[in-house]
Amino acid sequence: MELIDYQDDGHFFSxxxxxxxxxxxxxxxxxxxxxxxxxxxVVAPSCSAVICGGYPASALKIPVFHTTLESAxxxxxxxxxxxxxxxxxxxxxxxxxxDGGTYDIGLxxxxxxxxxxxxxxxxxxxxxxxxxxxxxxxxxTPKSAVTGSTPAGKETSKKNMVEILAxxxxxxxxxxxxxxxxxxxxxxxxxxAIRGTKVIIVLIPxxxxxxxxxxxxxxxxxxxxxxxxxxxxxxxxxxDYVLNxxxxxxxxxxxxxxxxxxxxxxxxxxxxxxxxxxxxxxRIQKRVEVSSGFEA
Amino acid sequence: MVATDKQQxxxxxxxxxxxxxxxxxxxxxxxxxxxxxxxxxxxxxVQGDIAxxxxxxxxxxxxxxxxxxxxxxxxxxxxGRICHHPCETAxxxxxxxxxxxxxxxxxxxxxxxxxxxxxxxxxxxxxxxSVAIVGGGPAGLSCAYQLRRRGFKVALYEARxxxxxxxxxxxxxxRLDRAILDAEIERIIDLGIDLHLEVELQDQAALxxxxxxxxxxxxxTGASQSKNLPMLDYQQPWVLDSAAxxxxxxxxxxxxxxxxxxxxxxxxxxxxxxxxxRRLGKAVxxxxxxxxxxxxxxxxxxxxxxxEGVEFVCGAMMxxxxxxxxxxxxxxVKVDFSAGAERGEFAIDVLTGSEFNLVADxxxxxxxxxxxxxxxxxxxxxxxxxxQTDQGWQTSCRGIFAGGDMASMDRFVTHAVxxxxxxxxxISHYLRxxxxxxxxxxxxxxxxxxxxxYYYPISKRQKQKQTELETRLDGFSEVQQALSxxxxxxxxxxxxSCGTCTYCDNCFYHCPDMAITKLATxxxxxxxxxAQSGPxxxxxxxxxxxxxxxxxxxxxxxxxGSIIMREDTGCSTKQESCS
Numbered sequence: 001m002e003l004i005d006y007q008d009d010g011h012f013f014s015x016x017x018x019x020x021x022x023x024x025x026x027x028x029x030x031x032x033x034x035x036x037x038x039x040x041x042v043v044a045p046s047c048s049a050v051i052c053g054g055y056p057a058s059a060l061k062i063p064v065f066h067t068t069l070e071s072a073x074x075x076x077x078x079x080x081x082x083x084x085x086x087x088x089x090x091x092x093x094x095x096x097x098x099d100g101g102t103y104d105i106g107l108x109x110x111x112x113x114x115x116x117x118x119x120x121x122x123x124x125x126x127x128x129x130x131x132x133x134x135x136x137x138x139x140x141t142p143k144s145a146v147t148g149s150t151p152a153g154k155e156t157s158k159k160n161m162v163e164i165l166a167x168x169x170x171x172x173x174x175x176x177x178x179x180x181x182x183x184x185x186x187x188x189x190x191x192x193a194i195r196g197t198k199v200i201i202v203l204i205p206x207x208x209x210x211x212x213x214x215x216x217x218x219x220x221x222x223x224x225x226x227x228x229x230x231x232x233x234x235x236x237x238x239x240d241y242v243l244n245x246x247x248x249x250x251x252x253x254x255x256x257x258x259x260x261x262x263x264x265x266x267x268x269x270x271x272x273x274x275x276x277x278x279x280x281x282x283r284i285q286k287r288v289e290v291s292s293g294f295e296a
Numbered sequence: 297m298v299a300t301d302k303q304q305x306x307x308x309x310x311x312x313x314x315x316x317x318x319x320x321x322x323x324x325x326x327x328x329x330x331x332x333x334x335x336x337x338x339x340x341x342v343q344g345d346i347a348x349x350x351x352x353x354x355x356x357x358x359x360x361x362x363x364x365x366x367x368x369x370x371x372x373x374x375x376g377r378i379c380h381h382p383c384e385t386a387x388x389x390x391x392x393x394x395x396x397x398x399x400x401x402x403x404x405x406x407x408x409x410x411x412x413x414x415x416x417x418x419x420x421x422x423x424x425x426s427v428a429i430v431g432g433g434p435a436g437l438s439c440a441y442q443l444r445r446r447g448f449k450v451a452l453y454e455a456r457x458x459x460x461x462x463x464x465x466x467x468x469x470x471r472l473d474r475a476i477l478d479a480e481i482e483r484i485i486d487l488g489i490d491l492h493l494e495v496e497l498q499d500q501a502a503l504x505x506x507x508x509x510x511x512x513x514x515x516x517t518g519a520s521q522s523k524n525l526p527m528l529d530y531q532q533p534w535v536l537d538s539a540a541x542x543x544x545x546x547x548x549x550x551x552x553x554x555x556x557x558x559x560x561x562x563x564x565x566x567x568x569x570x571x572x573x574r575r576l577g578k579a580v581x582x583x584x585x586x587x588x589x590x591x592x593x594x595x596x597x598x599x600x601x602x603x604e605g606v607e608f609v610c611g612a613m614m615x616x617x618x619x620x621x622x623x624x625x626x627x628x629v630k631v632d633f634s635a636g637a638e639r640g641e642f643a644i645d646v647l648t649g650s651e652f653n654l655v656a657d658x659x660x661x662x663x664x665x666x667x668x669x670x671x672x673x674x675x676x677x678x679x680x681x682x683x684q685t686d687q688g689w690q691t692s693c694r695g696i697f698a699g700g701d702m703a704s705m706d707r708f709v710t711h712a713v714x715x716x717x718x719x720x721x722x723i724s725h726y727l728r729x730x731x732x733x734x735x736x737x738x739x740x741x742x743x744x745x746x747x748x749x750y751y752y753p754i755s756k757r758q759k760q761k762q763t764e765l766e767t768r769l770d771g772f773s774e775v776q777q778a779l780s781x782x783x784x785x786x787x788x789x790x791x792x793s794c795g796t797c798t799y800c801d802n803c804f805y806h807c808p809d810m811a812i813t814k815l816a817t818x819x820x821x822x823x824x825x826x827a828q829s830g831p832x833x834x835x836x837x838x839x840x841x842x843x844x845x846x847x848x849x850x851x852x853x854x855x856x857g858s859i860i861m862r863e864d865t866g867c868s869t870k871q872e873s874c875s
Contacts, residue, residue, distance in 0.1 A: 001751045001789070001798075001855060004805040014810045014843035015314035020322060021847030025808035059314035181805060215848035218806065222750060 006185035008033050016059035018051045021214040023178035023221065024125050024204045025051055030181050031094070031123060031202075032060060034188040039092040040065065042079055044072035044106060046098035047132045048125055070105045072097040073113035076120040084119075092121055092192055099126040099140035102201075103159050110199075114168035117196040121188075124201045128158070131209035142229075143276065144269050146261045147209070153264060157276060161201060162235060169238035170197040176232060177203040179222035183232060183244060190234075203230045211260020223255035228281045241287040248281050315843075319809065323846035326864035327803070327839055332795030332857065335741040336383035336398060341706070341714040342368040342375075342438075346383055346398055347796035347856075353401060354788035362409045365402065366416065369713055370441040370484055371434070373410055373476045376403025377776065378467055379710045380594055388794050391744040394757040396791050397779070403760075404784040410479050416445075419487065423447040425727045428510040430497055433461020434709045435516035435700030437484055438716025439723070444487040446724050451510065452489050455496035459485075461518055462701075463709060465543040466565065468572050469772040500675040507696060512723045515676075515683065515691070516700040516716065519665035519707070525560065527616055528661060534624050538569045538662035545572050554657020555579055556623060560614060561662035562591040567598065569662050570606045575769055581607040581654060583614060583626075585644060586633050600775060603765055609654065613644070617659070626654045640664075640705055667702045688722035689715065697723055742795040746857030751802070755790055758783040797858040799835055803850035811844035812837050 011032040018025035024047050032041075041064045043049045049066055052059050067075035076095035083091045097106055102124040113120065129147045130136040137147040139159040146153050165173045172194050176184040184202070191198035205212050205220040212220050224230040228248035235241050252274050256262040265273075336346040345364055352361035365372040379399055387395035408414075427443050429436045432454035444450045458464060459481050463472065485491060497503055497517075507513050522537050524530060530537075536551060542565070544551050557573045559566050562584030570580045582601070584591055588610045591598055602608065611633055618625045630650035634643050669678040677684040677692035683703045685691055691698050699715035701707050706715075724731065761777040762768075768775055779787060804812045815836035851859045 001800060003800055004802065006805075008805070008810075010810075012810065013313045013315050014840065015317035015319055016809070017314075017317065017319065018808060020809075020845035021849055022808055023849075026806065026849075029808065029810065053310075054314065054317075056311040057314045057316055058310040058312075061313075064310075214846075215852040218849060218853060219750075 002182065004181050006030060006034055006181065009036070011035070011037070011061045013059045013061070015057070016051045017054060018047070019207055021207055021217060022047075022051075023217040024048065024127065024202075024206075026178050026181075026218075027125065027184065027202050027204065028052075028059075028096075030178075030184045031188050032062070034185045035062075035092050035094055035121070035192060037062065038090060039094055040079055040083070042067055042072055042076040042093065042095045044095070044097040044101035045069045045132075046096070046101055046125065047127070048096040048098065050132060052096070069101050071109050072101055072106050073110040073118070073120065073122060076122065077113050077116070077118040080119055093119075095120055095122045097122070097124055098130075098132070099124060099128060100130045100138045102126070103140040103161055104138050107164075111164075111168065114165060114170045114197045114199075117170060119195050120197060121191050122197065122199045124161070124199065125204045126161075126201050127204040127206040127209060129206070129209050131206045135209045142273070144262060144265055144273055145210075146264060153269070160280075162233070165199050166235050166238040168197075170199065171195070171237060172198040173235040173238075174198075174200045174233070175203070175230065176200060177221040177225055177230060178205075178218055179225055180232070187234070205259075209261070210258075211263070212258055216258055220255065220258040223250065223258060226250045227252045227255045228277050229255055231281065231284055233284060240291040241284060242291070243284060243288050252277055318842045320811070320840070320842045320844050323841075323844055323864055325846045325848070325861040326841070326844060327846075327848065327850050327859045328862045329797065329837060329859055330795075331797070332739050332860075333741045334792075334794035334796065335386040335388055335743075336396075336794075338741045339382040339386035340368075341379075341382070341708065341710040342717055343714065344368045344383075345796075347791065347793045349405070350396070350398070350401060350788050350791040351793055351796065351798055353405060353784060354791070356785075358405060358408055359414060361405050362414060363417075365405060368717060369710070370438060371406070371480050371709075371713060372402050373406030374463060374472060374480055375710050375713070376400065376406045377472050377476070377774075378463075380708050386741075388742070388744045388747055388792055389752075389790060392749050392752060393754050397757050397760070397787050400758070400760050400779050401784055401787055404779050406480075407476075407778055410476065416483070416487065419445060419447055421447050423449070423728070425449065425511045426451065427512045427514060427723055427727075428453065428506045429514045429516065430503075430506070431461065431516035431518060431700065431702075432456075432459035432493075433516060433518055433700060433712060434463055435518075435712035435716040435719075436461070436514065437481060438713040439514045439516065439699065439720045440489055440716075441484045441487065442717050442720030443723060444484070444489060446720070448724070448727070450489050451492065452485075453492045453495045453497065453506075455494065455517075457494050459491075459493075462712075465546050466539065466568065467709075468542065468545060468568050470571070470575070470768070470775050471568070473774050498671070500672045503672060503675060503696070507693070511695070511727055513696045514716075514719055514723060515696060515698040515702065516712070517668075517702055519667045519701040521666045521668050522661070523664045523666050525614070525661050525663060527614060528560075528659065529617075532619075534619075534656075534658050536658055536660045538565050538660050539665065541569060541660060542572065550576055552576060552578060552658055554623065556655060556657045557581070557660065558583060558626065558654060558656035558658070559660045559662055560584075561664070562586045562593060562610070563662065563664065564593045564597060565664075566662035567593045567601050567606075569660050571597075571601050571604055572772075573660075574601075574604050574606055575772060577769075579607075580605075581609060581656070583609045583612060583628065583654065585611070585613055585631060585642070586635075587611040590633065590635060592639075600762075604769060612650075612652075613646075614654075615651075620655075623655045623657050624659060626656065626659070628652055628654055638705075665701065665707075669702075688725070689719040690722065690726070695726070697726075742857040747792050747794060748853055748855050751800075751855040752790070752792065755786070757790070758787040793856045793858075795857055798856055800855060802853050802855060803837060803859060806849050806853040807844075808847070808849065809843045809845055811840045811842075812850060813840060 080093040232244040349361040349364035426449035632645040683698040
């Protein structure tokens with residue numbers, strides 16, 4: 001049995017107000033402990049902001065700057081440049097934002113920072129909607145998923161943020177999930193050592209927003225990976241794709257069954273979503289094939 | 297300046313950590329570490345702590361694994377060869393890929409103990425009470441071992457000139473090497489057993505004398521009488537008793553006449569007889585009532601017998617015999633066999649018109665053994681041909697206990713070993729009521745649904761090598777070969793360790809609230825399966841009631857089913873430890 005091997009040095013404190021069983025808190029634990037003590041966090045309004053903060057208490061050992069929803073990447077860029085001006089070139093600046101603050105409202109700031117290749121580590125906790133404000137759809141919400149603002153299921157597909165970021169030719173993009181904490185820690189470790197803009201998208205099955213049982217988010221995340229709905233991959237320099245889990249060995253049904261937001265789906269809708277997943281998988285496979293494989 | 301630095305914090309900064317919020321108050325249920333029985337433990341005739349010793353093997357703590365095995369069974373090298381392993385039939389792993397090779401691992405550890413001459417811990421204190429054990433088979437030896445470990449004076453009476461009972465006189469050496477048998481028996485005798493060989497208790501008067509002389513008596517004289525087939529004339533020179541044949545074989549004597557041997561029966565004794573005869577170069581046929589898939593012998597025995605060229609005629613019975621010029625003709629008929637509710641019970645329908653003949657030079661019935669209860673008539677009550685005993689294996693005569701084949705129809709070596717152990721506990725309680733406490737585990741075994749199989753990639757069972765078929769029939773050397781060190785390590789790693797924590801730290805790392813504390817070594821009592829772990833790994837865990845929100849992720853991500861959620865209605869915030 002593979003043991004979990006990152007070191008918890010107490011960089012994330014108990015007493016935060018994430019829901020019971022929230023894997024965003026679990027991901028924060030892995031990320032903050034891997035990033036270490038020479039770091040500063042910039043947090044956009046999101047579940048993370050609530051989890052990290054609640055003035056006058058902080059759940060993080062490192063300093064945290066709470067910024068606005070549209071400007072996580074811009075604020076992080078400024079913090080990093082300020083640190084560099086002070087000669088603190090090694091300090092990691094980690095931006096923490098949700099999919100709303102990344103796919104929608106913060107996209108312009110992220111695109112600009114990526115274009116300038118700012119030396120920041122940008123973490124997107126992707127729970128596929130505005131879950132902190134009661135569960136509205138975002139451009140990350142997948143097709144057919146029910147949210148507060150798409151009561152009959154969303155009609156359009158999830159925005160492909162990996163491809164958008166890859167088009168910026170930044171040094172490192174990765175996806176990870178709380179289904180594999182070693183994978184998450186390894187990717188944060190790798191990103192920490194790279195200069196320039198690094199973006200890690202973490203799939204966060206949201207208990208309330210997706211309708212998952214309290215102890216089911218890790219399992220749901222694993223099913224998302226195993227079914228190919230959320231492939232674990234890395235993109236180097238915007239060109240070179242690496243698939244970390246190279247088999248897609250399950251249909252999406254088991255993944256969908258874990259969640260109330262997909263409960264209404266017809267056989268045709270499931271088939272349509274399955275086709276989308278299959279098409280995405282093949283597209284990634286092709287990218288992996290033409291990659292030079294300089295980083296595996 | 298950092299946020300946690302309370303004294304020097306300026307008002308611009310957060311002044312404290314989130315730990316001031318006791319989010320544990322949100323909780324409705326709380327995880328609880330518990331040790332639950334594994335299915336293999338429940339099925340094991342000696343109630344072995346299988347999950348514990350396999351875990352020790354996987355950590356290379358071989359001596360510790362052997363001691364854990366020896367708690368319940370003084371014959372790991374023997375059981376690792378011949379046990380019918382109901383543990384493997386019960387194993388949860390078969391619902392993922394294949395059962396864990398528990399028996400082969402037991403043999404691995406048992407053999408290592410013999411090779412390295414490992415010694416048992418010294419007996420702590422001697423007790424004045426004395427116990428006589430009658431019968432040096434698996435039940436008697438097991439009982440002698442367990443009582444001697446507890447400090448009692450033990451005298452062992454055996455009718456034959458060597459110990460071992462059925463293990464020596466019934467099981468051929470190609471299944472159980474005699475050096476292994478001798479060594480595991482010797483280890484028991486070396487504990488200081490007063491041994492009386494070639495002393496047979498002829499009647500109840502002799503038993504009464506023993507009862508007077510000792511504080512308690514344990515009878516385990518086996519089932520020494522062969523059951524007889526009514527349609528067979530046992531006076532004929534071509535009829536041979538299987539028990540007598542196997543006993544003679546164990547001394548290297550060959551009693552067979554002619555080249556064509558017919559064995560009647562489908563149990564282990566029948567297969568042992570047939571395979572022994574094959575090794576003497578005979579043509580052997582087995583005639584069994586049961587269809588092949590219902591034969592009472594272990595599947596592996598049947599498979600190996602077939603490999604060795606034993607012919608099987610299953611689902612048929614003999615009706616009469618006729619001596620001809622060239623051998624004995626057996627008039628047989630096919631039957632429709634249906635198994636009954638209890639082991640050994642069955643019903644048959646003769647299929648008319650299906651008559652056929654078999655020819656043989658020697659006919660060996662091996663249809664089971666029965667107990668000679670007449671010997672004890674007037675002193676011990678009998679029940680359906682067995683010694684009548686209560687739940688604590690005490691006979692109708694106070695102070696006389698019985699077990700093994702003479703008191704049970706569970707006629708496997710390890711069942712006898714388990715009965716010996718249970719009787720020893722009962723005798724110990726009888727002699728010293730205040731010291732021996734019966735262990736009762738009523739909890740349900742951990743089911744497959746409690747195991748998080750994500751953590752166990754598909755991995756095929758490590759198979760024991762077999763001696764090549766060509767050389768097998770040349771002699772009586774062992775057919776099954778031991779696992780390699782590497783194979784044993786892989787096999788031990790396949791164990792789910794159902795209900796027994798392996799200290800993998802998964803619960804610790806999967807808590808979103810940092811509400812699980814790893815306990816340091818010194819905070820834990822020295823139970824055997826917690827002896828050693830990696831440097832940064834926890835050795836026991838406790839739940840911080842202040843922060844546990846009761847989500848159950850630790851339970852869901854536990855690979856062994858060692859944590860359960862319990863409703864938590866109290867408002868206690870004290871730390872509760874892993875027990």
